[in-house]
Amino acid sequence: MTIQAVVFDWGGTLTPWHNVDLQELWMGYAEIYDPANAEHLAETLNHGEQARWSRQFETNGEVGTGILDELFHEAGVDTSSPLHFEALERYLSGWDPHTYTDPDAVELLEGLRGMGIKTAVLSNTMWPRRHHESVLERDGVLHLFDYLLFTSETPAGKPHKSVFADVLYNLDVDPKNAAFVGDRLFDDIHGAQSIGMKGIWIPHSNIPASQSTDLGITPDATIQRLGEVMDVVAGWSV
Numbered sequence: 001m002t003i004q005a006v007v008f009d010w011g012g013t014l015t016p017w018h019n020v021d022l023q024e025l026w027m028g029y030a031e032i033y034d035p036a037n038a039e040h041l042a043e044t045l046n047h048g049e050q051a052r053w054s055r056q057f058e059t060n061g062e063v064g065t066g067i068l069d070e071l072f073h074e075a076g077v078d079t080s081s082p083l084h085f086e087a088l089e090r091y092l093s094g095w096d097p098h099t100y101t102d103p104d105a106v107e108l109l110e111g112l113r114g115m116g117i118k119t120a121v122l123s124n125t126m127w128p129r130r131h132h133e134s135v136l137e138r139d140g141v142l143h144l145f146d147y148l149l150f151t152s153e154t155p156a157g158k159p160h161k162s163v164f165a166d167v168l169y170n171l172d173v174d175p176k177n178a179a180f181v182g183d184r185l186f187d188d189i190h191g192a193q194s195i196g197m198k199g200i201w202i203p204h205s206n207i208p209a210s211q212s213t214d215l216g217i218t219p220d221a222t223i224q225r226l227g228e229v230m231d232v233v234a235g236w237s238v
């Protein structure tokens, strides 16, 4: 067997996990959009976001999280207003300290590509592609991926087979020759294994109980740092 592609999860995998105060991040938005009712709006947006993650989890990814705009519409936000754009910018920049790419990433991605292995990102996210791309570009890794799939652009999300299949179709690699690297046993490892990919687990993230399960999922490999992907993949490619 030869590994021809390695697909990475983003949050908690390419970007080390941080425990963040989601309500506080939404307050950054709400204080600009509707200062008089900021607390209430932030709570509505936070609850709406959590409900979407739960729905995605409970439907095995068949129903994805959708996009931020849907969340804003549910909360009664006018997404065409200049105030909204200003508030959204504040919200996304509030995430900045938590989005830095793992220091191992550049060497790992260059090493994999040097071995002729294709690389991709598959991320469950409500954020727009342009924001994700700007974060990856800021950290000098955007050009090191052959394909990026953000579930804000697909009806389904991980662990649904369709999103893994989408990535591999675009990379033109058979699942049995592909590995997935992720921090979530259910979304990432179970999802990847369900279409025949190998799953490499990085077990450092504090996944909310409402978004995790103990289904007896066994990763094909467990690593302690991102850079160890290289040795695992090299070991599978002999």
Ligand SMILES: [Mg+2]
Binding pocket: 009, 010, 011, 012, 013, 182, 183, 184
């Ligand atoms: Mg993750």
